Amino acid sequence: MKTGPKIPTVKGAETHPENPLGAVLVCGAGVAGIQSSIDLSSAGFRVYLIEGKPAIGGGMARLDKTFPTGDCATCILSPKLVECMRDPNIEVFTLSDVVKLEGEPGHFKATILQRPRYVDLEKCTACGDCSAVCPVEIPSAFDAQLGTRKAIDRVYAQAAPNAPLIQKRGRAACSSGCPIDTSVQAYVALIAAGRFEEAAEVIRRENPLPSICGRVCFHPCESRCNRGTLDEPINVRALKRFAVDQCPTLPRREEVSHTGKSVAIIGSGPAGLSAAHFLALAGHAVCVFESLPVLGGMLSVGIPDYRLPPEILERDVSGIRALGVDFRTGTAVGKDISAEEIQNGFDAVFIAVGAHASRKLGIPGEECRGVIHGIDFLRKHSLGLETGLGKRVAIVGGGNTAIDAARTALRLGASKVTILYRRSREEMPADPTEIAAALEEGVEFQYRCAPVRVLMEKGDMTGVECIRMRPGDPDESGRPYPVPVEGSEFTVGADTLIPAVSQSADLRLARQLGLETTRRSTIAADEVTLATSCPGVFAGGDVVLGPSSVIDAIAQGKRA
Structure with missing residues (x-):
């Protein structure tokens, strides 16, 4: 955000360029800058005091004693801070830098870059309530990184301006990875502080389906989690589910004015x-x-x-x-x-x-009795309709639909469920936790194989003829494209085939x-x-x- 100070002009300065403006720009609000500003103000100059830090006072504000007298640094500095801040002829710009200086002596024009404090100084009463409830702690620069402070706080007790600021450390990687821009770091911090209701409120602010996402989201935020570079990512999805389940009652929303649209x-x-x-x-x-x-x-x-x-x-x-x-x-x-x-x-x-709409395999016999596509199978089961599921089930595909169909088939009484996938397990697009759960429940996996035709007798399915695959050249996704291995055909006995390769x-x-x-x-x-x-x-x-x-x-x- 670029802001330019309100530079006053002396009467007649526009017609007489030789007349000075009567304003001074002081860069740096340490002891020397503060004293210079006070002296210049006393001499009748309008002073613009520029400081890159959030408070004036410089390094002396961090000292316990002054050398060589041993006097209290704060006792000496505080009166000067108060005098500088209260002087009506001194305008202080904190968190600011001079990025451009134009003109000539007596008629300079400065462009100031002022970074946001994220706190309205005109409304802030410096009560400290915001700092008390802030769940985020960060290293304290005032204490040379040896201690911590809240993310919203005063720089130090006697800081001038004596108002807090929010120190942001950039966009969190987890939040950047979330397609709906949920403030992941915010609700994780609130959960850590035991403030579950507020955490649920933060989640619901951007996510209209939080209970659902706490169970079935593929959690791209976790793949971006910085903790994963150390050991393993934070289990963000489980934390979301916990917070929302702890506070299932939806908060009352304010009435909105209708647009007529x-x-x-x-x-x-x-x-x-x-x-x-x-x-x-x-x-x-x-x-x-x-x-x-x-x-x-x-x-x-x-x-x-x-x-x-x-x-x-x-x-x-x-x-x-x-x-x-x-x-x-x-x-x-x-x-x-x-x-x-x-x-x-x-x-x-x-x-x-x-x-x-389910995509078909395009193999001979796909239209015979005993073949039902994955989406159709799951839909019929969810709606309480007859699925026609047999005891021996073969499923083609490696995505979540294939895994869901396999685990559902087991729950419906299938004695044997086999997933046929043309690539390796590492290349399966399904959620790894779902794959592990399917293995635990007894689902069998056949990797690097693909069906070539459905075997049938009198219109009823009796099995699937498959062929082994080997990795070929990379395809558009960058993965090796599966290539059939000649002479490697084999048969999988099944009375139900569930293709679950994709949808359209x-x-x-x-x-x-x-x-x-x-x-x-x-x-x-x-x-x-x-x-x-x-x-x-x-x-x-x-x-x-x-x-x-x-x-x-x-x-x-x-x-x-």
């Missing part, structure tokens, strides 16, 4: 719920249309109950409902209500339908609205505004990103 959100997954939350807080009337009989989208029908219990999902949804958001389940836009009616009935439309978005609604799409079968939307090719229509989440994570979808909804 209305927004339709199509899809109630993480992107849709996030957008509904922040749009409602902004005062807009929000209506969410969901084709499924339940809210949550993939949160409800794509993540098993053992990972995300329905009551936890409802806890976060109820907080959004309390903001006045209107939810309409069992309403498919384009079928139960026309896309044109939605477009004409609202000021804006946000499409967040997710990516619920259903673009029927996009076509009805005439929206541009991409080669990746997603809706084309601006990276910053999420605006589509149709004015007033926005899109976000998996329908734009492709299959991604819960936290990335929440970030898209928040941005919208």
Whole structure:
């Protein structure tokens, strides 16, 4: 932030450049700078005292005694500090540096760079309450880094100005790694101080689905945690879950003034719920249309109950409902209500339908009885429908959907569950903790293999013919591309095959609205505004990103 001091001009100075301005810029507010400023003020000059530190006084303020008299440094310095600060002819600029000096003797113009104190000096009463409740301690420069002080505090007891400042140490790596900019370091510090309610409040400030993220977020913040360079990252996800579970009651929010604008959100997954939350807080009337009989989208029908219990999902949804958001389940836009009616009935439309269409393997026999794709399998199970699951289950894929399908199959009574993955375990995109849990529960893994055809008899599946794979040249992701090993075919006995290789978005609604799409079968939307090719229509989440994570979808909804 650049600020220039209010340089007074002597009457006639503009017409007579030879007339001096009568103002002096003093750089450095140590003992010499303070005394010079007082003397210049007494001589009738307007004084601008510039100090790079947050308080004036220089090094003498840190001394216990002065040499050689042994007098108390503070006793000598304090009266000068008071006199300097109270002098109406001296204007003090702390946390400031001179970055540019122009002109000539008698007519200089200085440009001052002043860093923020993050405390309003006009409102601060120096009561110290802020320091008392601050949970963050940092090394104290006044004590030569031998002691600590609160992140918001006075530099020392007799500092002038006698007001605190917040010493920020840059953006925390964990917060920078969070797609929704949650203040991770803030709520971790509050939890460490035992202030769980305040920690939960900080979490909910930026995250509309905190209970959900405390269980299923893939925690990119932990991969950026500086503690990981020493031993292992802080378990941020578990801390978030703990704080929110300790304080499940949602705080009362202040009434917001309505803007008179209305927004339709199509899809109630993480992107849709996030957008509904922040749009409602902004005062807009929000209506969410969901084709499924339940809210949550993939949160409800794509993540098993053992990972995300329905009551936890409802806890976060109820907080959004309390903001006045209107939810309409069992309403498919384009079928139960026309896309044109939605477009004409609202000021804006946000499409967040997710990516619920399973990608096929493209192998012979994939259409026979006994083959059910991962997303379809999880959806049927979540909705209480018959899945047709057999006793011997083979699952193709290495992502979280594959792991979820495997562990769910075991819970439904499968006697043997085998995951077939074409790369190594280290290359599996699934959460490592989920992989470990699947192994503990008895799921078998076959690495570096891929199915080539489904074996069947009289239309019913009897097994899967697979082939071994070896690492080839790197692909677009930088990983070695799997290459089949000739003559390495083998058979896996199974009566159910669950392909879980990826998902894609259903673009029927996009076509009805005439929206541009991409080669990746997603809706084309601006990276910053999420605006589509149709004015007033926005899109976000998996329908734009492709299959991604819960936290990335929440970030898209928040941005919208």
